[in-house]
Amino acid sequence: MRKATLAIALCLGMATNAYAKAQYRLEIRPTNGQxxxxxxxxxxxxxPRLGSTVRVVSxxxxxxxxxxxxxIIVLNRSDKPVAFGPENITIEYAKGKTVQIATHEELVGKLRRDIxxxxxxxxxxxALSAGGANGYTSGSFNYSGITNSGGYVSGSGTYSGYDPALAQQQQLAAQRQSLAVAQAINGRQLSGSQALESVVRRTTIPSGGLMGGVVAYTPPSAFNKLSSNDLVTIVVTVGAEKHIVTARVSKIR
Structure with a gap:
């Protein structure tokens, strides 16, 4: 049963490394005209620009x-439709280094592999739980006492055998454990899929239309070395226009 417990614990805690990832929040620094x-x-x-307005939300x-x-929210103020997606967004830091934005397809693939x-x-x-639910019991015991003739005896022994009641208890416990794990996996899959629905995907924005969503990225380790005075630059390209938004990144975990 210890192996079964270990396997299930690993299953429930598969994302331990993910949970330990450093996450960052933007502290946006507006410039002239913003x-x-x-x-x-x-x-x-x-x-705001002539042909589009971009809103960046921390x-x-x-x-x-x-x-x-x-x-991010993009308003198309031009007289023509424009295509926009995560490939039109970058984060620049440390003299031209860039952070790539994750696509919806990449995030869905990660979730699918995790599940x-x-x-x-x-x-x-x-399988380990089922194999361990065999009703086998064993142990040891000590004994001592006085014989009919007044002598003293003592010793120890062992016992082993099949216990049908124990087998039934173990099988029920294994079933409950498997059901709980299945429910946890299904819950993670459902909540994860719902969360990813809000991620920005490539979309054609009609004239006068707007679109928005969540922009996801994996911060590089170099973010740990940025000082409070170091700023990153969010570059958003809408058609022929480039929107530049500067921000400080601060670790939140």
Whole structure:
């Protein structure tokens, strides 16, 4: 049963490394012509241009793989439709180095692989639990006493055998454990899929239309070395226009 418990614990804690990822929040620094807003504790900055307006929102959204995030809203003010997606967003830091934005397809693929690993471990844990539910019991005992003739005896012994009641208890426990793991995996898959629905995907924005969503990225380790005076640059390209928003990144975990 110890092996079964270990397998199931691994299954439930598969994302330990993901949970340990450093996450960062944007502290946006508006420049000339940009408009800062606050709503429900979230900061946003609008960068208006002739053909488009981009709003960057400092937020932290819960995604399955614990990426750092912010939100973006794009208004197409031109007279033509424009295609926009995560490939039109970059984060620049430290003299031209860039952070790539994760696509919806990449994040869905990560979630799918994570669920498959968890399911495989659940099968292993279920098999180990079933194998351990055999009703086998064993132990040792000590004895001592006085004989009819007044002598003193003592000693020890061992016992082993099959206990049908114990077997039934073990089988029920294994079934409950397997069911709990299956429910946890299904819950993670459902909540993860729902969270990823908000991630920015390539979309054609009609004239006068807008689109928005969550932007996800994995911060490089170099972010740990940025000082409070070091700023990153968010570059958002809409058609022929480039929107530049500067921010400081601060670790939140």
């Amino acid at each position: 408009v800062e807003n606050w709503q429900n504790g979230m900061q946003s900055v609008d960068d 937020s932290q959204d819960a995604l399955p793989d614990k990426q750092s995030t912010f939100r 498959k690993r968890r399911q495989a471990l659940a099968v292993l844990g279920g």
